[in-house]
Structures are given as structure tokens and as C-alpha cells.
Amino acid sequence: MRLSFAEHIQNANVLLHENEVEKSIENYHEALQSATTPEQQLHLNSVLGRLYQRTKKPKKAIEAFTTALDLLERNPSLGSLADKAAILNNIAAIQAESDRAKSIDDYKKALEIYTELVDNGETEFHPHLANTQFALAEVFAKKKEYYFAKKFYKEAIKIYERLQDPAYLRLRASAHYQLGNIYTEEFNLFDAKVQYGKAQQLFEHLIGEGDEALKPYLAAVLNNLAVTFNAMEEPKKAVQYYELALVAYQELSDLNFDIFQPYVASTFNNLGIVHSEMQQLEQAIAYMNQAVDRYNELADVKPEAYTHYLATGLHNLGLFHFELGHMQQANDYFGQALEIRRHLAMAQPMDFDADFCATAMNLVELYQAQLENTLDFGYKSKALALLDEVHIRLQKYGDDLPVIKTMKNDSKHYLEYFSGICEEDLSLHHVLRKVNHLKEQIDETIDLEEKMAFQEEIMHVLDENLKKYPHNDRLQYELVLSHANISWLQLRLQDYQKAEQTIHDAKTFNIPLQSLTCNLAHCHLLQDDLDKALELYLELSQQVNAANEKYSEVIIKDFEILRRDGIEHRGFDLVIERLK
Template sequence: MRATLEDRLQKAAIFLQEDKLEDSITEYTEALKHPLSSTQKIDLYMVLGRLYQKLKMPNKAIAAFQESLILYKTEQEKGNEAEIASVHNNLAAALLPSDVSSAITHYKAAISFYKELVEANGSSYTSHLANTHFALGEAFVQKGNLLSAKKHYKEAIKRYEALPELNALKARAHYQLGVIYTDEFNLFDAKKHYTKALDLYELQESSGNGPGMAIMAALHNNLAVTYNSMDEHPKAIAAYQRSLDIYKQLTSTHRDVFLPYEAATLNSLAILFASSQELEKAIDYMQQSIDAYHSLSDLHPEQYIHYLATSLHNIGLFYFEDKNYQKAEHFFSEALSLRRKMASEEPEAFGPDVCATALNLVELYQINLETQLDISLKSKSLEILDEVKSRLDSFKDHRLVINNMRMDCIAQMEYFNAIDLETLTLQYVTKKTSEYKEEINSTILPSEKFVFQQELTSLLEEKQAQFPENIEINALLVMSYNDLAWLLLRMNQPEKAKSYIHKGQLLDDSSHLLLCNLAHCFLLEKEAQKALDHYRKFLSADVGSQGFTDIIRKDLEMLLKEGADKNLVNDIREALTI
């Protein structure tokens, strides 16, 4: 007697109670073979996914959760957001050990759903949102993206503020942030400033006495650090501004004493604006910081040149982020010059800084190399990379940041040693072809598309003349000629279309698509027999997939819309039996 669905589910439940997970899985799997609603299937796949996770069978767990997700997407019903978010979370957890990038994608999807639920339902889903931010922070740590990890740990902490019952998780998130700051050589300063800010704030509140201006400036500065750690950027900016105002007053009368504090506060403001992607403000404040450190390093080079170099490096990063590569190169070069000077005297202390700026400069050169096709940047980059490798090889330091630079250096050396102008040119024209295709597809009229297609063709002709034997560039140019011909056909200009077809055939006389467009030319010129002969020749090259027949059918439909002779088109269709 065949077991019913209820029998299967009951047996599975019993096996679960007895901790016989494999037997339970067998029963749930058999249950899926019964006629079920989508909701029932989703529930079963979710149960199976969790059981596979318990049994440490991640691939099967992933497959089960994916089936649930597919069913939810098929249903597309409102009100399932919480369940869908849960599936994304479970899938992310299962993927995390083997595919961090995919896990991150699913955690982000879960966050998107939970944010909507929090906005719609108040605090009901705040704990889910907070926990998912925390999990995403863990995933970013595993991926090595510490900046994003910090962002999501802080977001989790902010959400946990409203959930005192989850204080243990909030504490753990703080701990993980501390680990990240340790990796960045900033943990001591992060802890010191956070604690000191809070202590100073409490001291000010309890004393009832207005402290001196210098103490007030330090208080606002450290409070700003605190607000920034909590991702309360408006409050942090306001506190930094108050601190800066006070330091400027103090600098006006005690320049030697307080200009360093003013410079440091300007630097902090710049970094805060950069983290908020307000790059114009970040650059402005960092430039002011650079000006202040220039003044200080002129008077006390040994004490302040390091800070000047760091500010120059940072503003280079801001310009890099803003895609102003010319200014980024200028500031990276200035920072590199100063850091080399310091490293010549203290290689262990400042050598890593040289490597960091040098690698950023090489990354910039790679972008310029690929966009400007300036092959001279290859030797320039390799010279810098040889220096970086030599410095890194001399370090006995095995901190994460040093090891990451070692790997970056090796990867960059492999890239620049392998690259040549022909390969660069092929990469360039391939990318430009894709960009032009996007422009072409964004327009409607053939005449508009033709303008972009002509620009692309001119570029390809230039590069093909430079490398006439390059098969890939030739193929791109032939395709571009063919596309130009097709647009001219749509504009009822068969004679001009023929000129591009002939250009293409000179490069590749076996191109079937060129042959098809040539047949269209004869059609528009009302040379029916020539058109028919070329269509037949085109079809004879088909390997039997009927793909060529479909091409002719769709092309003729388009040409009819553009004004081709209807009777002649029908005659061609009849003759070709399409």
C-alpha cells in the first residue's frame, strides 16, 4: 500500500524527534513526490535545507534553499517578504564556506527585505535586520573586505541599540570591529579615542564647570570619533566643525602648539566626508590639512613629514575615487617621493608606506595604460614594482596588510610583464565595442544608431590598420561593417550598404551575415533574382539549425516596416518557402 503524504510527514516528524536526521530526510524527500501546493513545497525544501545543514551537507542544503527561492519567485505573492528574507539568510549561511561572494549577495537581498519590513512594521523585524547586518559583516571579513565589514558591523550595532535583550550580540559586533582596527594598526587609537571621548563627555556633564578651550576642542573631536563609529555622520561632522573652530582660534595665538591639532581635525573631517562619498568636501578639507602639514614640516620635518605624506597619499586616493586620475597621479607621486626619503633613513618604519603608495600609483598606471594605450607606462610600472618587491622581500613582517601587498605586487608584475600593445588594443576595442553597443541599443532611429556605429567603425579601422593580422580585431571590424550595412538598409540606402559589405568581404569573404545583407541590398534595388540567389547561397551555409532561416524572416519583417516592396518580399518568401 502506497504511503500517503500524511504518513510521510508523520514518519519524518517521528524520526526528527528521535534525532534520526537521515531517515527524516528520506521521508521529506518522498513527500515531495506527492501532489503539493507551492507553499507545501517551499516548507518542505526549507526543512530539508536545514536538515542538510545540520548534517554538514552544504551542497544539498544550498540546492534545497534555492528550490524554495525559485518557488517564491514563481509565486510572486505579497506578504511573503519575511519568509523570502529567511530563505536568503539560510542560503547565504550555506554558501558562506565555499562561495563568499554569492553569500554576500544573498545577505544583501535579505537586508533589503528586512529594511522594508522594519519601515512597514516598526520594530518587529529589527532583530532580524540587525542579525543579518552582523552576518554580512562576518562574510565581508571572510572575503577580506574590511571596509564593508566595518560598515555592516556598525549598522548592526546601531540596530542593536533598540534591542537591549541582544546586548551580547552587540558586544560581539564591537569586538569584531576591534579586530578589524587591529588589522589596520588602528585598534589602540580607536579604543583610546572612543573611551576617552565618553570619559571626557561624562566629566563635562558631571563637573558643571566649563573646561578650557583646548579641552573643549579635544572633547568635540573625540565625540566626533564616537559618533562616526556609530555611523552618526551628521553629529560627527558637527562635532568636528566645533572642534576645528576652537583649534583655529587657538592657532591664531599659539600656532606652534595648536596647528598640529587643527591639521589632524581637518584630516579627520576629510576622511569622514570621503566615507560618505562626499568627495568634493573630502578633497577640500584634506587640501587644508596638507597646507597645514606643509607649514609644520617646513619647521619640524622629522616630526611632521610623515603626516604630510599620509595626507598627500589620502588626497590621491580621493581623486582616484573621483576618477580624476591626473590629480591622483600628482599627489601619489608627491607622497611617494616623501615616503621614499623617510624609508631611506628608516626602512622598516616607512618602507610599507612606500609600497602602499607605489602600488596605488601602479594601479592608476594600469587604468591609464588600458584607457590611453600608453605602452610607456608598462616599463614605468615595472620599475616601480621591482622596487616594491625588493622592499617587501626585505621585510620579515608577515602582518595581513604586508602579505596583501606582496600578493598585489606579484599579480601586478604578472600583468605588466605579460601585457603588450596588441593585447591592450584588443582589450580596448572590445570594451569600446561593448560601450558603443549600449549607446546604439539605447537609441531608436536607425539614423541615430548609425552615428554611433560609424564612430565605432572608425575606431576599429584605426586599430585594424595598426594590427592588420589580429584575428579578433578583424572580426570586430567585419561585424561593425555588417552592422553599418544593416542600418543603411533600414534607411533604404542599399548602394552605401554595399560599400561596407564589400569592405567586410575584403577582410573575411566567408562571412555569412555579409552575404545575407548583400541579398537585402539586391532586394531593395528590386533585383529579385540576384537577391534570391544570394539568399539561397546564405541558406546553403546553414548547418541545419534553421537559424539562418529565422534571420532572413526577421530581417524581411523589419525591412517591410521600413518601406521595402511588399510584393517583392512576399515573392522572396514564397520562393524560399519561409
């Protein structure tokens, strides 16, 4: 038996009440077929539009709402302007993803209606006006048309500030949060901080009033404030807000592990990064270990989603330990990250080749440090093997991306270094580093005997290595320089004959050094051989040293130092007069 219009409506209402939405839609359609008046058709198309929205059938929803809108426009007496605005808003909401230009156009039409109603004194439509402005702002934000997005968010906020209902306080908080996101995109950090701060206060108030569903939003605001403060070069405040976000995400994770544990891991990671930027590497390692532990657990369950985050955490641990000089730990973490990234790059080279190469280049840098520290040429072989693999991966890409271009240049530099390095070069590097360290110790003391002890150690180190590599020009030069430095200390210690002997010993290397000549002149002067001294002083007076100082000035400074050491000689003033 065919049901009547009223029976179809009754059945549809019952089914909808029982949450049998699909069956209720069938009955509403049957009722629509039986509808005899435009009022019934308008009402049923509006209901069907909302139900199709609910069941995620956008095309059918738009079709139903458009039919309702056509009925209303053909016969305005069927409903009010507010009814028309509501339908326009529904259509616009559905089109916000599929046709944003049409969505904006319909929202603007609805906005005109609500503005007219409010201007006519119908203040009950203020919430509808604000909600339409909010929705319009969201579509503009999705289109990255930030000027208009900001404009409509701000207009919505002005109205929400006058509304007392907590529901509008929620929307106001969300508008501030979205404004913060826009200012972040525009790198307007101060305004982003202000908007996030307002959102934080509102969300905290609402949560305090019992609206615990807003806790994820508060956690996101705290996280974004941390990001903003870090970008503003205020790392201590960034740490403060990351720690607040961490507590919030940990509480949320206890309630819903699958959704919020990734945020816990990410926040630990971010705390590690900020502490590393502050050179607080022990704290950075502690936080990054926490992140790696969590990404490890997440990767076990969803490897495709979290394995690359695990690799990044391991890579960062390698960097932190490397910076601290923990070579073995750095090597271990880089090695683990490299194996994971190698596996990922095999499956998705376009996505992970660059990550693999980044870790490989860090390992190459570590191998260089280890090679220079230990003189173990096994590190050379390891580095060359990695560089070969990096070259194969990078040659597939052009130089359009700066990161690829940089890695290609670095790879070329290290290839030249490791291909050309030999035992003699490495030994020289090792020796010079030790010599430089001893020179720093000489500069740190004012005691002449201590200076002499360090200088004699330099002489010994250089002498021993010259026995291995007797033709090394750099070693010979450094040894002659060491003779000059020792002879100067011997002069200051008033051991003039030893100083002269040291200078003569240096001549066996046949490397002329002006500082040796200057010290020899001092020896002659202080041993009262004024003629020989003056001859050398005058020879030097027109020359300059490596620092581009005239030797006439250097000689005068030397006399001042000798006088401070308690050495006085009548020839000082005479030489100074002759040098003028």
C-alpha cells in the same frame, strides 16, 4: 639638637604648605621614627603613601600604604572600615598599571567594605562606592575584560545619577564615554552611539556651567561620534560631527597649539576621507589640503612624529585627483608622498616599506593609464623601475599579512603587463576604447542616420589601424563586425544594394559571421529573391548567436524591427511559417 615628634610634624606641614614636598617627606620620615603609638604610625604611613603617589614613587607609596594596612588589620580599633577601604583603593590605584590582577583584588576588597557600609544605611559612602566601581571598571577595561568593565561602569553610573554634586556629573559623563569606547572596540555601534550621545549631553551641560576644562573631552566625544556614524554607514551624520569636532579642536588649538593642532590636522584628514567615500571628491580635496598644510607645519617642528602623516595626506590627495582624472596633479602628489615614504623606509623599513610600496603601486597604476591614454612608452620605463624597487622591498616579507600578499600579487600582475606590452597591443587597446565609446553613442540615439554616422566612424578608425597592423586578428574581427552592423543599418534605411555590397566586402577577411549571413538573407528577401533568402534562413535556424539566442528567434525580432521602421514585405510571414 634633636627635634621632637611634634616639631618634625610641624616642619613637615609647613614645608608641604610651601610645596616643598621632598623636604616635607624627609620630616615626616623623621617624625615616623619618633612615633610612639600605632595611631601615629598609621597616620604617618598614610600621609607618606599619598606623598609618594604625588611624587610618582609607586614602590615607596605601596610600601607605606601596606604598612598602614597591616597596622589597621592587626588592630582594627585604630581606624574604621572606611579607612581600610581608602587605603585599599590607594594601593589598587598605584598597581593599576604594574599589577592589574592585584589592583582588581584590592579594589574588590574596598568595594565589599563600601557595599556593606551602604547596606547598613551609611549613605554618605555612596560616592566612595561609585568611585571604586568606576576605578575597578577602568582596570578591567585596560585588561580588555570588557564584560566586567561594562558591568562596573554601569553600576557606578546608577549611583552617580542620584548624586547632585557636579564632580560626580563629570565622572558620570566619563563613564558613558568609556562605555562608548568599549562598545566601539566590540563593534557594537548602536550602543556606542548611545553612550557617546549621553556623554556629549553631560559634557555640554558642564561646560555651559563654566567647567571649560572638559572641552577636550567633549571634542573627543564628538570625534568618536563621527567615527561611529561613519562605521554605521551614515556619512552625512559623520561629517556633521567631524565638523563640530573640528570647531572644538580649533578653539582648543588657539589656547594650546602644540597639544591640539595635531587633532585639528587629523579631523581635516578624516573629513577628507569621508567626503571621498561619498564621492564628493572636490570637498575631499579641499579638506585634505587643509590637513596636509597643518601636517607640513607640524613636521617642520617634530619630523619624527608627523612626517608620515604628511606623506599619507599627500598620498590621499594623489588618490582623489587620480579618481577625478587629474593625472598631472595625481602624479605630483604621489611623487611627493613617494619621496617622503622612501626616506622614512630607509630609516625604518619594517614600519614604512609597506607604505612606500602602496604609493609606488598607485603610481604604477597611473603610469598604465597614462601609457594607454598617450601611447608614450616613457611610462613603461618608469613603471618597470618602480616595480623593481617594490619587488626588492616586498621580497623581505612573507605572505602572513594580507596587505603584503595583495601587493605582491598586484606587483606580479603589473610586471607581466608592462613587460609584455608592445606598441601594437597598446594601439589596439586605444582603438577598442574609442570604438566602445562610439558604440555607446550609437545606443544613446534612435535616429538611424546618426547611428550610421557613428558606425561609419568606427569603420574608419578600424580601417586606419588595420593598415598599420594588417595581420592583427582582433582588428580584422572588429572590422567584420562593423560591416555587419553597417549592413543592418543600411537594411533599415532601405538601401538594400549597398547593404549587400557591404556584406560582400566583409568576405575579403575570410571571417565567417552569422550576423552577416542573416543580413544577407534579409537583403535577398527584401529584393524579392525568396529562394536564396529561405536557403540562408533555414541554414541559420538551428544555430545560436553569441548571446545563446536561437537564430530563428533573432530573425523574427529583425522582422519586427524592420516593420517598426516602416518596411513591410509579404515574405516575412512566409519565412516565419517555415521556421516554425
